Amino acid sequence: MKGRVLIVAGSDSGGGAGIQADIKTVTALGGYAATAITALTAQDTRGVRAVHAVPQDFLRLQMRMSFEDIGADVVKTGMLADGETIESVADVMASHGQGVPLVLDPVMVAKGGSRLLAADAVEVLKRRLLPFAALITPNLPEAEVLSGREIRDLDGMRAAAESMLTLGVPAVLLKGGHLPGARLFDLLATEDGVEVFEGPHLETVHTHGTGCTLASAIATGLAQGMGLRDAVLRARRYVLAAIRHAPGYGEGHGPLDHGVTVDPERIPA
Template sequence: MTVVRGRVLIVAGSDSGGGAGIQADIKTVTALGGYAMTAITALTIQNTLGVHGIVEVPPAAVTQQMAACLDDIGADVIKTGMLHAVPVVDAVLAGLERPGAPECLVVDPVMVAKGGAILSGDETIAAIRRRLVPRASIITPNLPEASVLLGRPVVAIGEMDQAAFDLLALGCGAVLLKGGHLAGDHVRDVLVSADGLVYFDDPRIDTWHTHGTGCTLASAVATGLAQGLDLVAAVTRARAYVRKAMATAPGLGAGHGPLNHGHTVAPFTA
């Protein structure tokens, strides 16, 4: 019998196409042996071709969802994804003040969808930068998100180290800066914390099936931390999980297709 270890409360938007957002988060946490709970911030009308609409969830309901989970089941880690408005950021911060809320917070600063749709306005970005990021144990921006948070372009591998340290100076405990948007045959991610820099270098996987990679990676890191892994071990396992999920993607959709989140799971037979 599989033992479920690590409770992860995910606060993020729903992706109707199932490749990113809450759907990717739940699949990832489950595939890595954890227990996933959710507080949905918005419903996105979305598929592999892009975001076609957003239906907002009342901010008070976001706090209430968090409270319902924390008051009963509890959580070892909270992970945030799409937070599209300042009142939603306020609602998450209120949820983080609940009795029993864990200290470990993973913030994936989702601001731009894979197809280029802008998901957060300037005021929301400022609230995330000033009020949520300093609460985070780790943030997991890609290069476009890092550029938004820092207010300057980060477009070259030689700029990543300084950008990661500058993001760390915003007050978070660690930064995993992802370099997948850079051109070239190799991908570098940079992890920076009080312990210094760690580089992760791998050959690029030549695929269009990259929808939800950021959500998936952040939730995989959150699961590892919830299960007691140290930061480097959690990131190492998370990256390996995402890379295999990309390499074995099912090839669905006409755009940026979803990953194979279930590659760790054997089909059940009666």
């Protein structure tokens, strides 16, 4: 086991996304996952029924205890829900997480369409949390909000990714899964330029938690000492395999097979 990842995100009672997907991903890739839960959700593959926020002092305590004892090589954030939560996370990063890389997944909308970040919290996210980020991993709708640009094709993705770099983050992984077509394009933008990663666009509804999974997989790679590009490449391979082996659970957007790397027949004696 190598690489400590502190995950700050919401709980998914259905187990396919959020903290549950994050823990599975980090574990499946050989890392160690600690958590600070921001909110509890009641949801399944069909959508989010209810959200119950965790008190801010308790959220801050969870983060501080992880930093002060086990420590963290990378912090990964997911669902933060509102400006107050973002402020709490930023405060603890400032007091305890200085120098720890942050992989920020700007979770704004659930797969079923439910809003997971208050509209007035976007500016707080930009102002307070982006300065800590080593990488942000928006999908196209999130990138449109952060960049203020409409994205309809690969050229639009390039322009949006370059625009988001001006927000002060050193790297952007813009996920292109919302674009139609047989091929899927992700863009990694840094000060060195933009690299396009291409892969098959799988026709399946079993994609719940792909964003959480990808960001946590990248965070694990960085925590294990991998370079950003290599961490992204491994994470993309892992997510693709997890989608291809999805168990088919649920009536809506089903979960991935996060254990695709695990062979229960090879448990050491």
